[in-house]
Amino acid sequence: MKINFYKYQGAGNDFILIDHRVSPVKNIDYELVAQLCHRRFGIGADGLMFLQSHKDYDFEMLYFNADGKPGTMCGNGGRCIVAFAKHLGIIDKETDFLAVDGPHHARISESGEWIDLQMIDVNTINTDGNAFVLNTGSPHYVALKEDLQNLDVFNEGKSIRYNETYKTEGINVNFVEDKGDHLFVRTYERGVEDETYACGTGVTAVAMAIANYKNQTGHIKTDIKVLGGDIKIEFDYDGKSFTNVFLCGPAKLVFEGDVSNVPL
Structure with missing residues (x-):
């Protein structure tokens, strides 16, 4: 055919x-x-x-x-x-x-x-050490990093995705660096088993994790840069639930x- x-x-x-x-x-x-x-x-x-x-x-x-x-x-x-x-x-x-x-x-x-x-509403954020774990339609692990541009995302992401906690079901691993006016994000995706140029559910999870980390509430807009370009995330957060979540981009x-x- x-x-x-x-x-x-x-x-x-x-x-x-x-x-x-x-x-x-x-x-x-x-x-x-x-x-x-x-x-x-x-x-x-x-x-x-x-x-x-x-x-x-x-x-x-x-x-x-x-x-x-x-x-x-x-x-x-x-x-x-x-x-x-x-x-x-x-x-x-x-x-x-x-x-x-x-x-x-x-x-x-x-x-x-x-x-x-x-995107779906999110009502739960868990932690794994210093990292955040949440599901935005797909499961995500979010870790803050410095000098993210030079991080070995493939090997570090793979080691987390296949560790004892996550290896059975798998998890997408996101690394984020706060640049002040935007977040820089790199992601190792399960199913692709490599770093991708962007991950939509991943950057959504990152924006939520950072809002939680900074104790931000209200209507939040986040500019995010990934290897493939620019993405924007918007949501309402009351300290417990993320609602009216939008993933915006090309x-x-x-x-x-x-x-x-x-x-x-």
Whole structure:
């Protein structure tokens, strides 16, 4: 079977997107997904998404990590699939869609390349030593660092992701340096098993962890720089719960093409 695919990136976090509205996805070949995401033997991406129809929402997002396995919520992927849905003419300026962690609302700029994506509310932050652990649709570990530009993120992140506490379920590992007017964040992602240029649920977790660390409350806006560009996080925080959470940033079409002999 020949399929048409689209390649999108959100702050350097890149994804393969496939319009699968004609028939729902039933049997997924995880090895094939991993092959398509491979950067030397496939298209190359941090993950793959199917956009499919849903009777109660504008569309449904099915996300798979670069290792081929089903993933938890991907924030940058969510912004990219919203841009994709606008490109397909499914939506215009706003949307409500379904992802693995539940419904999401999003607002779309006139250009269609800047997306404000509402994330889930978060009511719990735990600690692991000096680090913070929380779930923003995916589980995250957040540690403050100095001289983050020169940190060996791959090896230090991998050692945490595979330690005795987290190795069974895995965890995404975020390192953050407070630059005063913005936060600089680097992330080791499970499922990709490498550092990525950005992680949407990760920077959301970082902004929440820092607000908690600084005892900030009220309506909080945080500017974040990642290897792939700039992202903004907004939320309300009363000292216990994070609500009205929005992950805001770019989502751009890179190219489209066809893949043959794909059993989907």
